[in-house]
Amino acid sequence: MNGCVIPHTPIAVDFWKVRDGPQMIHFLTHFHGDHISGLTSTWNRPIYCSKLTKKLLVQKRGVKSELIRTLQIGCAEIVFLDNVQQENMVVTALDANHCPGAVMFLMEGYFGTILHTGDFRFKPEMLTETTLANRSGKVDVLYMDNTYCSPRCKFPTREQATTEIIKVIKSHPTHDIIIAMRNLGKEELLVKIAKECQEWKYVPHKFYQTLEILEAPNVFNCDNRDLRIQIVPFYTISKRFVEKVNKTRPTIVIMPTVLYFGIDARPYENIDNVYIVPYSDHSSYSELREFVAFLRPGQIIPIVKATSRSPFEMSVADRADMSRFSDLTGEKFNESVNVPPSVQAFMENRNITAALGKNRLFRLRKRQNRARGL
Ligand SMILES: [Zn+2]
Structure with a gap:
């Protein structure tokens, strides 16, 4: 399974193992087996994905339609990260050029800017389209599809x-x-x-x-x-x-x-x-280099873990070694993230009023409303 929960956040991408644990907000990049493992017709939490992935989830997996919130490609949308609508992030789904309905997620919030590629096949046009065109040097963490991240993986378009x-x-x-x-x-x-x-x-x-x-x-x-x-x-x-x-x-x-x-x-x-x-829906090594060279992210996290196995149980651990991009990553990434109290309470499934105290919550809301011009 290639899913993860992003540290210091309730954001889960392609991750379906936790049902009764901490509260999360679930995102699905695409409808491939290794990204939907554990997502069944009994799933009962909201899911964010593309319109086409929703169709596949409902018709092929039996997931309840009313749980699925679709994101339009290229449109920035606000997603709240708590139960009291105090803290949000802006999410933009981008075409991943992988399989029908596959998207990448650009997420911006208290944690900085994160780009999660899901599985993707790089094409130069991705860097000139508006959402990524002005993000060079501005992505703090890049979660990247490293399926063929080895200099040995050279293949044509x-x-x-x-x-x-x-x-x-x-x-x-x-x-x-x-x-x-x-x-x-x-x-x-x-x-x-x-x-x-x-x-x-x-x-x-x-x-x-x-x-x-x-x-x-x-x-x-x-x-x-x-x-x-x-x-x-x-x-x-x-x-x-x-x-x-x-x-x-x-x-x-x-x-x-x-x-x-x-x-x-x-x-x-x-x-x-x-x-x-050699027809591939994943990026070749040289394409990954081009992608990273443009974005210059602070940190790269491989989506496919070093412990994953390729066909015939052969180890492909070297493909998860992101130090090969050390010449292309940007300023050193600052790992300290302050989790807002309302998000912390959401993750721990606590009542926000109890977490903050009535007076503090009132002051916080007043301050945020003022900032929004309300
Ligand atoms: Zn895939």
């Missing part, structure tokens, strides 16, 4: 990978084509292939349901198994599977993934008719 995949398909006009997919996120690629090759694709029923929720263009079919281009779940692919399908018809398998980049494993390399094309 998604546009280049898409061109490569289309080239492979066009060079096999009489073959059946099987494309292996892990989960949500490569719909854009599939649509581009369909349009470029002018062919419909067969997708399993479960994928089709998701495509319907996403209102994807009508280039998919879940009934006709005779279509030349078919989508199958990633785990289906094995040497035996490829040999079996080739006994019926000449078939190639395309695996759009960078999962095996930077580790010493090549599970599909020696299988005939299998093409691994």
